[in-house]
Amino acid sequence: MRRAVLLLALVSCHTAPVPKDPDQRPPPEEAPEARLPEPPPPTLRLDDTLVPLRYEAKLTIDPASPTFDGVVTMHATLHRAASLVWLHADRLDFVGALVVDGDDLVPLEVVPLEADFVGLRSKTNLPAGPITLQLLYRGTFETHDSMGAFVQPVDGASYVFTQLEAIGARRVFPCVDEPWSKVPWKLELTIPAGNIAVSNTPIAAEHTLDDGQRVVVFEETPPLPTYLVAFAVGPFEIVDAGATPGGAPIRVFTFRGETALTGYVAEASAKILAILEDYFAIPYPYAKLDLVPIPTTTWFGAMENAGMITFRADILGRETWTATDKLDFAWYLAHEAAHQWFGDLVTMKWWDDLWLNEAFATWMEEKVLRAFEPTWVPDETWVQRRNNALDADGLATARMIHEPIVEAGDIQSAFDGITYQKGATVIRMVERWIGADKFQQGVQAYLRAHAHGSATSAEFIAAIDDVTDLDVAGVFATLLDQAGAPRLSASLACRDDGAATIVVAQDRWLPRGTAAPDGDHPKWELPVCVDYGDGKRRGQVCDVLRADALILSVADQQCPAWILPNADATGYYRVGLEHDALAALLDKGWGQLTGPERLLIAHDVAAMVARGDVPLGDLLALSTRLVTPKATKEALQVAAGAAWLAYGVASAKAKPAVAKWIRGTFGKRAAALGWTTKADDSLDTQQLRGTLVPLVAIAGDDAALRKGAATFSKAWPDVPEEDRVRAASAAVRDAPWLRDKLIESLRSKDHRVVRDAVSGLGGIVDPEDAKLALAALLDPEVDLTIGIGLVGALSWQREVQPIAAAFLRDHFDELKARIPEQSHSDQIWVLTASCDAADREPAEAWARAHLGDSIGFTRALANALEGLDQCVAQMAALGPELDAWLKRRTKK
Secondary structure, eight states, X not given: OHHHHHHXXXXXXXXXXXXXXXXXXXXXXXXXXXXXXXXXXXXXXXXXXXXXXXXXXXXXXXXXXXXXXXXXXXXXXXXXXXXXXXXXXXXXXXXXEXXXXXTEEEEEEEEEOSSSEEEEEEEEEEOSEEEEEEEEEEEEOXXXXXXXXXXEEETTEEEEEEEOTTXXXXXXXXXXXXXXXXXXXXXXXXXXTXXXXXXXXXXXXXXXXXXXXXXXXXXXXXXXXXXXXXXXXXXXXXXXXXXXXXXXXXXXXXXXXXXXXXXXXHHHHHHHHHHHHHHHXXXXXXXXXXXXXXXXXXXXXXXXXXTEEEEEHHHHXXXXXXXXXXXXXXXXXXXXXXXXXXXXTEEESXXXXXXXXXXXXXXXXXXXXXXXXXXXXXXXXXXXXXXXXXXXXXXXXXXXXXXXXXXXXXXXXXXXXXXXXIHHHHHHHHHHHHOHHHXXXXXXXXXXXXXXXXXXXXXXXXXXXXXOSSOHHHHHHHHHSSOSEEEEEEEEEEOTTSOEEEEEEEXXXXXXXXXXXXXXXXXXXXXXEEEEEOSSOEEEEEEEEOSSEEEXXXXXXXXXXXXXXXXXXXXXXXXXXXXXXXXXXXXXXXXXXXXXXXXXXXXXXXXXXXXXXXXXXXXXXXXXXXXXXXXXXXXXXXXXXXXXXXXXXXXXXXXXXXXXXXXXXXXXXXXXXXXXXXXXXXXXXXXXXXHHHHIIIIITOOHHHHHHHHHHGGGTTSSOHHHHHHHHHHHTTTOHHHHHXXXXXXXXXXXXXXXXXXXXHTTOOOHHHHHHHHHGGGSTTSOHHHHTHHHXXXXXXXXXXXXXXXXXXXXXXXXXXXXXXXXXXXXXXXXXXXXXXXXXXXHHHHHHHHHTXXXXXXXXHHXXXXXXXXXXXXXXXXXXXXXXXXXXXXXX
């Protein structure tokens, strides 16, 4: 570092030699070349004037310091001569910039913009061709946000981490921070004695300086986009976790003294990587894989940095590993490890194709987990994911999967259920349509063709299209390039001779409170399989719906007793059956349906309730039907969801009757489950405990269960971690002493305790208790990285939502600097959770005044306001429908 600054000073002071003899004058100088006009400052993307070929970055990283120093050397190509070039840089203070031309060092003027960009101005034109830039700068570690380079404490020690996706690399390195720019990186870190450094590649060399600092030089990476570069520094300890089948070592990093917490991680990781190598038929593409914990994260759980996956710490380390904990870790690793091929080995060219990374990794989780532990991922899991995606798509303001990126906030907004869940469900539907083997062939061909490069949606779809005669591109296009949830209606017509036809029609599903934009009549191309039966046998007829309607002929010339227009529950669309067809399916077809198909019906009946096609009572009756002694976990979870809906829309007068129904329907099973995880509990048992016990205790107003929750919580927080949240959220309503313990726990330095305290306090329904809990957030000792979640948690309790909204409005300006930047726009939902139309205008006005410059604001505001409109409409309609159902039950 010192050498580079000295060189810059020498270059700045250099002058031309003076001739010794006045008569020996230099020849006349040629007229200076006219300076090229300067390009305007960029607003989102850089142009292609400067194209990086390779980076060398040397950073001085001390976790005890508020800042870090850096020297980045960029080897690049100038596509055209220029007098000024732009790079991405944010929150970096520049010492200087040079063009390195052999032994010549030519200073450049640094032209910083307010955010995101820096210009490098030359006194003379920079010629087209190869160029080497060297930039000297200082950056600042984040302390309230897990973005860029940030520092977090653990047990008195400080650790530095990076999170560069999506556009955080510019806070650490001046660079071309766009995913198409994928080049090798050579990283060197100078760190304090007693610390360990880890990055994307193995250590190539290290040595100790005279002052005790260590210089760690990492091997050059394969080509990587900026957002996948990563490092961490701190007093880590390391656990060996085996190796991939190709021999790449796998290691688990832990905080000091926590190696004993990672036993399951070390046991499972190599197996998961082996499953992925087998599916892709490509060896793990990097030299090693390190799994690195981060104490807490603000908007992600894990990150797929090439060769160095980071995780929120509680995913990687547990004192005891329950079946649920093991599943959670396996889900996360399956997702992030799949990215090592899909996203890292082959990268999207621009953020509008984020789905290529995230939807694919989300879809791939299931395949990995099925091979790893088949009982963990029943088919019903995907029905729930499909439903989540369709719910997110049920907004007129919903975005497309392949959404144009107009501003930087659009990048952040793309990390949502549309990208992850809808994209994954679409992939699964196409895979089932063309066949799993063919789809796998297409994936493997795509990865081989673009390895260590970048690709687009069109190139991925072409690879799939090449392995089949079906029109894959047409189906993908209608689901990627337009928003909205398709709804298919189906009707059955039978002739006297028994011949039958099924007419399938399409429109857009939107719930009450939302109107489709003018002129919005989307049409989809959808693979459709309709199952039918007569009580003894089943049949199926399939085709692609490409117009308003599709006519299908039943092959066996026999009029079916029932039809189901989404065989295997894999289609990405809602099913809307008219009353008689739905009744026939429930009465005559129920026994012939699979578990996933029963869940699909329950979800889609709920969607028809939201649309106003079916009364709420029909959904509650169906939910009761799902609760059988042999009901699957997923069926009970769907039924519980309907019960929570009834509780949410019930008036004060109706609540006792709803509570009685909930106790009668779920009470015995909840009581048997209890609050405490047992050593021999299956995964299903653990997950059902989290679903049914709080439902019966809270919505079912079960005094015995609430008393049990209070007893269990007496020793908070020194109670089993896997159970303390659900018990506390039920007990806090009746136990002021627990409220005080939870409030005090907000000041804990243990991020897991703070997170669980926030969740427990989220059960408060007393306005004065809510005020006490929220007031604790004003204490600067409370880490609002996690603590701010309390405002959102309380906003979903109807009784205290106004308290949460008022607190946010009154104190936001003093809290804003302590709230992670990525979380600012999330606060809009606090203001609109009231379900009161009178709050719409003031909420929007306050949000525009106080949050208008936050990341992703435009879309967050539109979605939140539409969500409020839907809530108002649903409450107005569903309350009377619930009353009517309860009245009918009373008469019976």
